[in-house]
Amino acid sequence: MTENYVATSSITIAAPQERVWAVLTDPGSIKEFMFGTDVETDWSVGSPITWRGVWEGKPYADTGVILEVEPGRRLVNTHFSPLSGQEDVPENRHTLTWTLDDEGDTTLLTLSQDNNPSVEAAQHSKGMWDSLVTNVKLIAER
Secondary structure (H helix, E strand, O other), rough: HHHOOEEEEEEEEEOOHHHHHHHHHHHHHHHOOOOOEEEOOOOOOOOOOEEEEEEOOEEEEEEEEEEEEEEOOOEEEEOOOOOHHHOOHHHHOOOEEEEEOOOOOOOOEEEEEEEOOOHHHHHHHHHHHHHHHHHHHHHHOO
């Protein structure tokens, strides 16, 4: 049986939900906070999403599908990276859930990634996502 460890990163951002949402869905901002990737999607439920970039000199195209969109509040998509070295089958895909909670003058951004096979894998993912949400904060607060 495969385990399902969840990696979760949260950060409080001194910006309204609408601003944080705009950062999360703007291709220019995504390129800035998501390791230089170019994103392709129309943000509609059921639509594909592709992130293209170069990691350690190797071009890649991560793929997924948009599962939920609640503008300003919640975005859920699947994610698969060929850089994982795994086969692109459902059991090797993650679900990324982005949640924006209004906290008055700030927004709590939470990003969770499911389907990590071990505690160590979840901790590795959390470290990567901690860096990413910090970058979202920096962009949103400019």
